[in-house]
Amino acid sequence: MEDSHVEQLKLCDSDYRFMLIVWEHAPVNSGILAGLCLKKLGWKKSTTYTAIKKLSQKGYIKNEHAIISVQIPKERVQADASAHFVEKTFEGSLPRFLTAFLTGKTLSAKEADSIRALIDQHSGGPEETS
Numbered sequence: 001m002e003d004s005h006v007e008q009l010k011l012c013d014s015d016y017r018f019m020l021i022v023w024e025h026a027p028v029n030s031g032i033l034a035g036l037c038l039k040k041l042g043w044k045k046s047t048t049y050t051a052i053k054k055l056s057q058k059g060y061i062k063n064e065h066a067i068i069s070v071q072i073p074k075e076r077v078q079a080d081a082s083a084h085f086v087e088k089t090f091e092g093s094l095p096r097f098l099t100a101f102l103t104g105k106t107l108s109a110k111e112a113d114s115i116r117a118l119i120d121q122h123s124g125g126p127e128e129t130s
Contacts, residue, residue, distance in 0.1 A: 022070060026061070027068065029066055029068075037051075052068060
């Protein structure tokens with residue numbers, strides 16, 4: 001699927017909770033999905049079918065012969081939502097976000113090592129000073 005078909009990869013809370021179920025169970029029959037949404041979200045069948053229609057139109061899922069499949073992976077939605085949050089709340093500054101997130105918290109050695117590895121993996125090399 002082309003990215004141009006998706007306006008923004010932002011979901012409201014209820015759509016995100018619905019998509020968590022879809023991501024976990026897809027491909028899934030729409031009737032089974034309605035049962036899962038009743039159990040996990042307390043939704044009526046009509047609410048689930050409305051969500052299926054809406055998120056199909058937005059390009060997140062595909063409904064073909066009552067089988068719901070994923071069109072946009074969870075990791076992509078999470079990455080876009082995270083980037084939007086950092087941009088909006090911390091003026092795009094990842095260090096400011098991490099400072100706020102880590103305030104009052106202690107990382108385990110394993111967590112710190114994982115974060116260092118991620119930084120090394122995504123580092124573009126030394127920055128130029130201006």
